[in-house]
Structures are given as structure tokens and as C-alpha cells.
Amino acid sequence: MKIAIGSDHAGFRYKQAIIQHLREGGHEVKDFGTHSDEAVDYPKFIRPVAEAVAAGTYERGIVLGGSGNGEAITANRVKGVRCGLCWNLESARLTRLHNDANVLSLGERMMDQETALKIVDVFLTTAFEGGRHLARIHQIDE
Known part of the structure; x- marks a missing residue:
């Protein structure tokens, strides 16, 4: 799978671990930054991830920060993105199963690294259920 990923300084450490984990799993990963733990403004790195997913260049996106809240808000401002904060x-299973989320937001300060990696795996392997949820997705996009 082609995956876009980006973080601010507070999500940088987990981003690096997730990139390695994804590549070891055979995924193609594009890192949109940041490239260190020096303080940055997260929209600069999150919006390009969301835009790449919305454009169809990448199948899924992952964004990270301290809590993941600002990152989810930023990603969800891009038309065609459904970003779930997990x-x-x-929460990862349901954001895919019921919401067909195409971007995952994680907060590095909210969980340990092992949990973050497991959430990523669930997000990538859970299929959208469709059915009654499809009408709701259409309503979101209207």
C-alpha cells in the first residue's frame, strides 16, 4: 500500500518508528516531514499528507502530533479526507469499519509506541463495512 505520513516535532519519534514498521511490512511510504524534534507548526507537514491522500496519490495517510487533535483537524479541512483520531x-477498527477513514491521526503523548504500531496495523488491515455506513459517508461529503 502507498502511505503518506507526516508529523510535527511532538510526533516525530513515533513517526520514525512507524515508517520503519511500514517499510518492513512491504508498504511504500512517503515522509512529508518534519525531519527532527525541533519545534515546528504542524499544518505545514500535515496538510500535504491530507492533500496527497485526497488527490489519490497515496491510498492512506498517517499524521502524528502530541495529542493528534490539531493534526486530525488540519487533515479534515481537506475535501475528500476522513481523518480519524485513534x-x-x-477506535482504529471502527474508524475504518464505519467511517472509511483514509487518514489516521495519532498522539505520541497519548499512548506507548507498541500501541501506536498496533493501531496502525488495525487501521491498514480493516476494510470499510459499507452498507448503512455508505449513506453517511455520502452525507459527510455533500
Whole structure:
């Protein structure tokens, strides 16, 4: 799968671990930055991820920050993006199953690294259920 990823300084450490994990799993990953833990403004790195997913250049996106909230808000401002802020395996499963989320937002300060990697795996392997949820997705996009 082709995956776009970006973070601010507060999500940088987990971003690096996720990139390695994804590449080891055979995924093609594009890192949109940041490239260090020096303080930055997150929209500069999150919006390009969301735009790449919305354009269809990448199948999924992952954005990270301290809490993941600002990153999710930024990504969701891009038409065609459905970014889910996830904090455990069930939230990751449901954001795909019911919401067909195409971008995942994670907060590095909200969980340990092992949990973050497991959330990424659930996000990437869970299919959209469709059915009654499809009408809701259309309503969101209207």
C-alpha cells in the first residue's frame, strides 16, 4: 500500500518508528516531514499528507502530533479526507469499519509506541463495512 505520513516535532519519534514498521511490512511510504524534534507548526507537514491522500496519490495517510487533535483537524479541512483520531485498537477498527477513514491521526503523548504500531496495523488491515455506513459517508461529503 502507498502511505503518506507526516508529523510535527511532538510526533516525530513515533513517526520514525512507524515508517520503519511500514517499510518492513512491504508498504511504500512517503515522509512529508518534519525531519527532527525541533519545534515546528504542524499544518505545514500535515496538510500535504491530507492533500496527497485526497488527490489519490497515496491510498492512506498517517499524521502524528502530541495529542493528534490539531493534526486530525488540519487533515479534515481537506475535501475528500476522513481523518480519524485513534487512541486504541477499537477506535482504529471502527474508524475504518464505519467511517472509511483514509487518514489516521495519532498522539505520541497519548499512548506507548507498541500501541501506536498496533493501531496502525488495525487501521491498514480493516476494510470499510459499507452498507448503512455508505449513506453517511455520502452525507459527510455533500
